[in-house]
Amino acid sequence: MSPSSTRPPPGADLVDSLERIARGAGVTSQQPRRLDPAPVLPAIPARVGSALSDVPSS
Amino acid sequence: MADETYAATSGAAGAAGVWTAIVTIAGVDRSSIVVGEIRIEADESSARIAELTVRPPAASVFSVPDWVGKSISIDIANNASGTPADIRRLFSGLIDTPALDFDLKTIHLRCTDNLQAVIDALDNAAIDALTPGASFSPAIFDAAAIGWGRLQDRLSTLPAAVDLDLTGAPRLTAWPAKLSADIAFTDAHLLDGSLSVSLSSRHQLVNQIVITFAYRFPRVKADRYGIAYDYVSDATISQHVIDGNRFLRRDTCDAAIKAAGGTIESITYTPMPNVPVIGSWVQGPDDYQLCMGFSASVSFDFAQQIQETHTITVSTPGSIAAVGTLAERISGAMEGVYPQIQTAEQSILLYSNAISGIPPMDSATPVQGFTTAANVTLTAETDRTAANSAMTTLIDVAKTRIHGAHRRNSVSGRVPLNPALDLDKTVSVAAAGVAAKGKCVRVVHTLSPQSGEAVSDFSIAICSVAGTGVSHPETPTTAPTGSLPATTPLLGTPTAVFNDGPSEDHKLVVTFPGVEAVERNLAQIALSASYDATIPEDPLSITL
Numbered sequence: 001m002s003p004s005s006t007r008p009p010p011g012a013d014l015v016d017s018l019e020r021i022a023r024g025a026g027v028t029s030q031q032p033r034r035l036d037p038a039p040v041l042p043a044i045p046a047r048v049g050s051a052l053s054d055v056p057s058s
Numbered sequence: 059m060a061d062e063t064y065a066a067t068s069g070a071a072g073a074a075g076v077w078t079a080i081v082t083i084a085g086v087d088r089s090s091i092v093v094g095e096i097r098i099e100a101d102e103s104s105a106r107i108a109e110l111t112v113r114p115p116a117a118s119v120f121s122v123p124d125w126v127g128k129s130i131s132i133d134i135a136n137n138a139s140g141t142p143a144d145i146r147r148l149f150s151g152l153i154d155t156p157a158l159d160f161d162l163k164t165i166h167l168r169c170t171d172n173l174q175a176v177i178d179a180l181d182n183a184a185i186d187a188l189t190p191g192a193s194f195s196p197a198i199f200d201a202a203a204i205g206w207g208r209l210q211d212r213l214s215t216l217p218a219a220v221d222l223d224l225t226g227a228p229r230l231t232a233w234p235a236k237l238s239a240d241i242a243f244t245d246a247h248l249l250d251g252s253l254s255v256s257l258s259s260r261h262q263l264v265n266q267i268v269i270t271f272a273y274r275f276p277r278v279k280a281d282r283y284g285i286a287y288d289y290v291s292d293a294t295i296s297q298h299v300i301d302g303n304r305f306l307r308r309d310t311c312d313a314a315i316k317a318a319g320g321t322i323e324s325i326t327y328t329p330m331p332n333v334p335v336i337g338s339w340v341q342g343p344d345d346y347q348l349c350m351g352f353s354a355s356v357s358f359d360f361a362q363q364i365q366e367t368h369t370i371t372v373s374t375p376g377s378i379a380a381v382g383t384l385a386e387r388i389s390g391a392m393e394g395v396y397p398q399i400q401t402a403e404q405s406i407l408l409y410s411n412a413i414s415g416i417p418p419m420d421s422a423t424p425v426q427g428f429t430t431a432a433n434v435t436l437t438a439e440t441d442r443t444a445a446n447s448a449m450t451t452l453i454d455v456a457k458t459r460i461h462g463a464h465r466r467n468s469v470s471g472r473v474p475l476n477p478a479l480d481l482d483k484t485v486s487v488a489a490a491g492v493a494a495k496g497k498c499v500r501v502v503h504t505l506s507p508q509s510g511e512a513v514s515d516f517s518i519a520i521c522s523v524a525g526t527g528v529s530h531p532e533t534p535t536t537a538p539t540g541s542l543p544a545t546t547p548l549l550g551t552p553t554a555v556f557n558d559g560p561s562e563d564h565k566l567v568v569t570f571p572g573v574e575a576v577e578r579n580l581a582q583i584a585l586s587a588s589y590d591a592t593i594p595e596d597p598l599s600i601t602l
Contacts, residue, residue, distance in 0.1 A: 026103065028214045029200035029207055030455065033391040035272050038363055038580045041399060044573035047358065049318025053310035053556070054564040055348060057299045057339050 061241045061478035066136035066144060067512045068247075068474045075474065077512050078137040079505050080145065081110065083153070084128040088112060093164060096132060096505040098149045102481055102497075102519075103219045105173035108132055108149040113164045120165070125156040130169050134477060134505065134512065146477035147224045148503050171222045178205035180228070185209050188228055192216040193535075195451040197392045197444060215454035217461045219499075221481050231482040233465060233519070234594045235496045239486035241478060243471065249513065252472035253490050255600060263523065264463040265377035266385040267456035269370040273445045274363060275394025277543055278406065279431045279577060281358045282323065282424035283570055285315075287554035288351030292331050295350070299337040303558040305330075305345075306566060311352040314554075314566045318356075321410035323424060325354035356552070357424035358570065359406040361399045362431070362578055368449060368538050369586045372456035374593055377464065380524045386459070390452055392445050394436040402434075422543070429577050431543035446537030453535045457591040464593045465521040469494040475503055475512035485518045491601035496520045520596045532592035541583045549574060 066077035079096055081089045096110040108130070114120070132149040135142035151171035158165055180188070185208050192212035199211040209220060217233040289306060290298045308327045315322055327349035334341050373383075396402065397419070406421050408414035422432040438444065469487055479485070479501045486495040496518035505512045524530070550571025557563050 026210060026214075028211045029203045030198055030211065030214065030388075031200075032389045033197075034389070035274055035365070035391045035393055038274060038365065040580075041361070041363065041578060043575065044358075044360055044578055046572045047318040047320065047570040048567065049314045049316065049320070050565045050567040051310045051313035051317060052563075052565050053304060053307045055305040055307060057303055057305050 061476070062243060062247050064134075064144075064146065064474070064476050064478070066134060066138070067476070070138075073138065076136065076138040077475070077505075078135050078142055079507060080133040080135055080142060081112075082131045082133075084124075084130075091115070092507070094506075094508070096503075096507075098132060098503040100221070100481055100501045102499040103213070103221060106149060106151065106171040106222065108151065108169040109167065110169075111159075111164050111166045113162070116163070120158065122156075125153050125165065125167070128153050130167070134475060148477055150224055150226055171226060173222050174206050176222060176226065176228060177209050177220070180205065182208060185212065188220060188230055189213060189216055189218070190230075193447075193451040193454040195444070195448040196439065197448040198390055198451045198455070215451060215458055217458050219481070223482070224480070229482060231497065233461065233497060234521070235596050236484040238484075239495055240483040241476070242486045243473060243489065244487075245489040247473050248487070248489050249472045249474070252470075252515075253487070253492060254470045255492060255494075256468045256470070258464075258466035260381050260384070262463060262466055263377065263381060263384045264386050264460055265381070265523075266371065266373035266383050267459060268385060268387045269368070269372065269449070269452045269456060270387065270389040271368040271370065271445075271449050271452060272365060272389075272391040273368070273394070273540070274365040274392075275436060275440070276361050276363050276396050276399050276402075276434055277431045278359060278361050278402065278420050278422050278434055279429055280422035280424040281360075281429050281548055281570075281573065282426045283320075283356050283358075283548065283552045284353070284426050285356060285552040285554060285568065285570075286351070286353040287556075287568075288328055289556040289558055290350045295331060296337055298558075299339045302560040304556075304560075304564045305348045306351070306556050306558070308347050308349050308352070310566050311349070311354070314568045315354060315356055316411055318568050318570055319407065320356035320358055320568075320570060321407070323355040323357050323426075325352055327352045355426050356570065357410070358573075359403060359410065359421055360573055360578065361403055363399070363580045364541060364583060365580055366541055366583045366585055369584070370449065370453060370538055371586070371588045372453055372460065372591050373588070374460055374464075374523075374530050374591045376524045376528055376530045377460075377593065388452060388456065390448055392440055392448055394434075395440045396434055396436055425545065427548055429546050429548060429574075431545070433543055442540060445540070450535050450537050453589055457532070457535070457589070460591040461521070461593050464523050465496075465519040465596075467520040467522050467598065468499065468517045469496065469520060469598070470500075470515065470517040472513050472515045474514070475505065476514045477503075479503075479514050479516050485516065486597075487518070493597060493599045494518065494520055495597045520598045521593055522595055522598045523593065524595060526595055526597050526599065528595050530592045530595070531590060533589040535589065538585060538587035541585065546577070
């Protein structure tokens with residue numbers, strides 16, 4: 001029995017070769033990106049401060 | 059022009075051309091064992107491919123290392139004199155895949171000019187030098203992409219193609235045709251019936267790209283209030299003493315304001331009457347610390363997140379007028395990196411109140427009666443400059459995509475093999491009612507030693523939509539205008555109350571309004587900009 005040829009059909013070689021060798025032409029790493037939801041900062045309510053001044057007037 | 063013909067294939071002085079192929083493998087001339095057709099194919103932005111078949115001498119031993127990866131060159135020469143002359147290079151590269159045919163005892167060789175490996179071997183600086191004028195943003199592309207990937211990223215922003223010349227050196231060729239064609243073919247050069255025109259479908263066109271880019275970052279802000287309060291006056295102080303009410307210390311005013319979280323920008327106190335005795339009150343040596351009231355300017359620092367949503371429209375109005383709107387969308391986003399916002403707020407507060415000697419990275423300059431804002435120092439990868447770079451990169455991507463979509467028309471033809479035809483050439487055609495000029499995007503050289511035929515098939519890209527001579531002016535790519543820190547008037551009013559009655563708690567209570575929600579919550583800012591993308595209309599006229 002003679003060895004069989006491993007050669008694919010005519011034309012298929014070229015296509016395979018081109019696809020492999022020219023793989024990625026024009027394909028970029030650009031990806032659509034979106035922001036994660038923004039963290040909610042706490043509201044700042046009215047700011048109140050007090051201090052004692054217990055100085056009698058007499 | 060002398061490049062339209064090659065004497066070895068076109069003939070000269072009434073004589074037919076006589077050519078011969080010279081195939082050199084690993085430095086050895088193996089032309090004698092080549093059988094059948096030699097085909098060399100070059101497509102824009104792709105590796106140049108060669109295919110040929112060799113038949114080694116009978117009983118030769120096949121060894122993989124003798125073939126795989128070996129260098130190969132293919133030349134054509136004028137053999138009219140019996141000696142190869144005017145030798146021209148058609149291909150140089152490496153044998154990629156040998157395929158055996160046991161029936162015919164031949165080896166089919168598939169060869170490549172090794173474009174990807176050559177590019178992959180370049181460092182980033184070399185790739186950037188190869189693509190001058192390209193845009194790049196790590197926020198849009200993979201910052202870690204190297205070699206072939208980085209080249210593709212940069213080329214997506216540049217109307218140009220990179221392939222290898224016949225010496226194996228990378229070269230960049232702009233898409234637009236040169237002003238003067240390198241090669242001008244006429245009826246005299248083209249083989250009969252070989253001319254064809256392929257026109258792009260409308261649905262393949264893109265003439266408007268809408269970019270959405272979101273940019274979120276913090277700004278520091280400051281409220282500055284004026285507060286004035288007098289609990290007693292020269293006119294009422296006598297009764298105040300009679301009622302046994304309390305006096306207010308100056309340091310109590312400061313303490314109350316700081317307890318509210320305020321920073322005292324300035325403060326003045328209403329002094330006690332300049333008299334030694336008021337009723338039962340006799341001024342003591344320490345009573346200079348008392349006051350009848352105060353007037354202060356007090357600031358509060360905080361931060362807010364800003365989210366700009368840029369809607370950037372890139373279009374070619376001339377194309378839209380000709381074929382209608384054919385739109386695509388692309389998007390991007392970036393978040394400004396800054397220390398945790400509440401940590402930054404605390405840093406400002408601690409420094410402002412002299413609790414910490416470490417100055418905050420950023421703070422707004424307070425202006426009394428207003429809320430002011432200031433930009434902050436973001437990382438270089440996420441600051442305004444980086445955001446602008448990301449947006450200009452996307453604009454260039456859009457412009458390039460629009461240009462690319464408009465150059466899918468092509469004119470093709472076949473000529474006697476012409477070694478000068480290459481992907482960096484601008485070719486004009488004036489034959490069979492077709493006049494066109496464009497950049498060469500495909501060349502296939504086919505050499506058939508058995509038939510004696512050697513031809514070159516070529517295609518040129520024609521950028522066309524509105525017609526030859528129509529111009530499509532371009533808006534230069536500049537970054538869209540972003541938002542600016544704003545100053546807005548304060549709405550509320552602070553208050554102060556001194557509980558000075560003998561049976562009260564004797565506390566001074568100051569109250570400053572809370573921060574308005576519009577100043578604190580995420581601020582969504584919509585911005586829009588428009589840019590015109592240019593497309594050069596290549597000459598194309600067809601007379602049927």
